[in-house]
Amino acid sequence: MTAARPIITVLCPRAEAETQDPDQLQRPEGLEPIEGLAEVRYTDAAGLGSALEGAQALFLWDFFSPAVQQAWPQADSLEWIHVAAAGVDTLMFEDLRRSEVTVTNAQGIFDRPIAEYVLAAIFAHAKDFAASLRHQQNRRWVHRETQQVQGTSALIIGTGAIGRETARLLRAVGILVTGAGRTAREQDPDFGTVVQSADLPSHIGGFDHIINAAPLTAQTTGLIGEQSLAAVRPGAHLINIGRGESVDEAALVQALQDGDLGRATLDVFAQEPLPTDSPLWTMDSVTISAHMSGDVLGWRTALAEQFVQNARRWLDGAELRNIVDTAKGYVPRH
Amino acid sequence: MTAARPIITVLCPRAEAETQDPDQLQRPEGLEPIEGLAEVRYTDAAGLGSALEGAQALFLWDFFSPAVQQAWPQADSLEWIHVAAAGVDTLMFEDLRRSEVTVTNAQGIFDRPIAEYVLAAIFAHAKDFAASLRHQQNRRWVHRETQQVQGTSALIIGTGAIGRETARLLRAVGILVTGAGRTAREQDPDFGTVVQSADLPSHIGGFDHIINAAPLTAQTTGLIGEQSLAAVRPGAHLINIGRGESVDEAALVQALQDGDLGRATLDVFAQEPLPTDSPLWTMDSVTISAHMSGDVLGWRTALAEQFVQNARRWLDGAELRNIVDTAKGYVPRH
Structure with missing residues (x-):
């Protein structure tokens, strides 16, 4: 034997x-x-x-x-x-x-693909591609002014491997990046400054792009809620590639309806597949994908x-x- | 006086x-x-x-x-x-x-904005954003595998200021860039290799992204025509931010219908505004914007x-x- x-x-x-x-x-x-x-x-x-x-x-x-x-x-x-x-x-x-x-x-495995999805979302919003597609569907020629990405600012919540790769990629195209993590610190090799996630409402207003790349833990559940969303810069863009439960979806819908937030690009949701009765599906200021940001x-x-x-x-x-x-x-x- | x-x-x-x-x-x-x-x-x-x-x-x-x-x-x-x-x-x-x-x-003025539009188009195609938006309009949760941008290749036709800024930006995110211009050369500071535009059909098949950033001249009128389009890599993505007349639109429609080309992102057209009866409007593999790529x-x-x-x-x-x-x-x- x-x-x-x-x-x-x-x-x-x-x-x-x-x-x-x-x-x-x-x-x-x-x-x-x-x-x-x-x-x-x-x-x-x-x-x-x-x-x-x-x-x-x-x-x-x-x-x-x-x-x-x-x-x-x-x-x-x-x-x-x-x-x-x-x-x-x-x-x-x-x-x-x-x-x-x-x-x-x-x-x-997912670091680079997800970083690319985040940058894709930033560019698509800046260049107003969703509106272009809707105009195209109506055969409408509508010239608009769009946004330059270079020189805009991003707050990346989550300083793990995905957040770090995202920081490096965003910096490569001239976006000014700050991190948000458990502990505030300076001179981080990828983020420079890292602010404290627990103190998000006092920092979130300084950024054009807010990216959730945090793991779902007790600390990050509901982290992006009413308070944080009330403090965003008008027209800011929220991108969630972490976990749906880190965002309070009801507060998010409200912030989008009130116009506080310019767009939400969401790859993850509290319930997946996203229920067909979710108001998120039909909002022009929301971009939805099916939990696939890393799946190249x-x-x-x-x-x-x-x-x-x-x-x-x-x-x-x-x-x-x-x-x-x-x-x-x-x-x-x- | x-x-x-x-x-x-x-x-x-x-x-x-x-x-x-x-x-x-x-x-x-x-x-x-x-x-x-x-x-x-x-x-x-x-x-x-x-x-x-x-x-x-x-x-x-x-x-x-x-x-x-x-x-x-x-x-x-x-x-x-x-x-x-x-x-x-x-x-x-x-x-x-x-x-x-x-x-x-x-x-x-337009160099960086147009370079950003090109990169936005590359990312939007790689991450299949147009299909995501169509699925969203139908409240459909459809997981797909998308493409990684890093390591893909781009041919930039036109080695002027816009083409060069585009080359630099694409390289910054890991895209392998080659130029196409009047004269073939090596060791160009922005492109490395530059192939001859006049010889486009023999080069075009080597690239995932084909970008027209050339001015409209006698040499570039109809440059991207039947011959060039027949030689593209299956699934390749054509991006035109130069002038509409550099692309043979009838040949383009055919190439898209035949599936030779994966997508065309077009900001310029032979006739602008694009006539409402153009078949380009309704093709899922076409992305249209209203001559606005540089207008931030x-x-x-x-x-x-x-x-x-x-x-x-x-x-x-x-x-x-x-x-x-x-x-x-x-x-x-x-």
């Missing part, structure tokens, strides 16, 4: 929620190198509990699934969870936080490759990359 | 073409410093002929007006024409070319200021800035 191979469970989404055909399981591609070194169990949410029994590792390919908490009692041998997402908020339940399980995430062609391949690399380290007993501080809810900066 | 003051005629547009109320003349603001040093005659197109009699200078505030050619016989003392636009093609009639009149243009807030003030500065030089007998080579039809690079 040989030594038992380590067991890695992979939670996969199904193509359609209603089918129970196991062939419909949407598995990550490229895990063959790991399959030679460990027993890899592919499962859906319903089978997660039994698939976790005896497993030392869990790969959350279905990265927003809430199934882990339910299956937790059966996770008798779990040492490591890797989440194929940057935000791990859906996983941060109390039993996990209190456990010794190491959590790693997909930090790095090849993203799934990149996520699977990143897991394979971390799994090799784990199998070799080496130190894992992208370890989440489960007390904080994100990967701290080194 | 004092020496006669020089006479500067300013051709202004009217708010509405039908009115003859002279109060509706849309004069440039900020010419007061010049009014103290010269006789400034504000006129519309109808009055241009008589307003040119005895005038040494003409400021084409109504920069696309074809009125100059008609009024030319009365331009008995003209030495200098300043055009409040980057493209001077509407002014380049044969009598003017053959004359000793110096022509200057608004080079510099404050552009009129900047144009008037630039004229005032050049007029001061002229009044002082100093060398004018932005002198157009009337044989070439643009300001040659120093």
Whole structure:
């Protein structure tokens, strides 16, 4: 009898929620190198509990699934969870936080794509592209004056990897960038000045673009609410690529209707998909996309490759990359 | 009797073409410093002929007006024409070319705004914003994979000031830039490699983004035609911020329908306003704006200021800035 191979469970989404055909399981591609070194169990949410029994590792390919908490009692041998997402908020339940399980995430994969989405949103607003498209649909030739982006200012809330890449990209085109984070500081290599997020209403009025790139934590839930929105510069542009719950959507709708805010570009929402009765859908000053800011062609391949690399380290007993501080809810900066 | 003051005629547009109320003349603001040093005659197109009699200078505030050619016989003392636009093609009639009149243009004012419009168009296409807006109008949550901009390639046709600023801005976000101009060359400070525009079909297939930033001349009329469009990389994106006549619109529509081209973002057209029966209006793969790519807030003030500065030089007998080579039809690079 040989030594038992380590067991890695992979939670996969199904193509359609209603089918129970196991062939419909949407598995990550490229895990063959790991399959030679460990027993890899592919499962859906319903089978997660039994698939976790005896497993030392869990790969959350279905990265927003809430199934882990339910299956937790059966996770008798779990040492490591890797989440194929940057935000791990859906996983941060109390039993996990209190456990010794190491959590790693997909930090790095989404940084540049999301930074590009933010810059795309800034440019699209400045050049009034949404209005151009509406005029085009009506075959109307309407000359307007638009805004120059160079020399405008941006406040980036969240000083993690995505916020930092965004800061660098925005600076490259002449936008003046400031950060907002847990602690105020000066001479940050990417932001220069970082103001305190907790003090957002007293800072937010100084910026043309306000970008939420923060992880969802107790501190960032509802951070952009009535008070902050009342303090924005008239015509300011809010861009949310973090988590929907960081913005008070009712207060946001009000701020847009009152004209305090010029535009909101939203890729994330408190409830996803955004309910069809949300007033956000029909507002001309709102730009909506379907939680896709980081999902450039090849993203799934990149996520699977990143897991394979971390799994090799784990199998070799080496130190894992992208370890989440489960007390904080994100990967701290080194 | 004092020496006669020089006479500067300013051709202004009217708010509405039908009115003859002279109060509706849309004069440039900020010419007061010049009014103290010269006789400034504000006129519309109808009055241009008589307003040119005895005038040494003409400021084409109504920069696309074809009125100059008609009024030319009365331009008995003209030495200098300043055009409040980057493209001077509407002014380049044969009598003017053959004359000793110096022509200057608004080079510099539009460089950065137009470069930003080009980058905005690249990002909007890469991030599929037009489709996002259509889905939003239908309250549809549709996740898609989009494109990363970093590492893509752009061919910028036209190596003048606007093309160069565009090259610098695109490079700043990681786009690989090549130029296309009259003469092929290497080690250009902004473009690196410049290929020959005349040989466009053999080069165009190597690029994700094709940008027309060329002045309208005999060489660039119809430059992007059937042959060039047949040679593009599948899914390529054409952006025209130069002049509409540089693109064969019928061939463009065909290339878009055949799927050779992924998108055309067009700010200029052979006929402006774009006729309501143009098939371009209703194509999902076409983005239309109303010849406004360079017109950021404050552009009129900047144009008037630039004229005032050049007029001061002229009044002082100093060398004018932005002198157009009337044989070439643009300001040659120093």
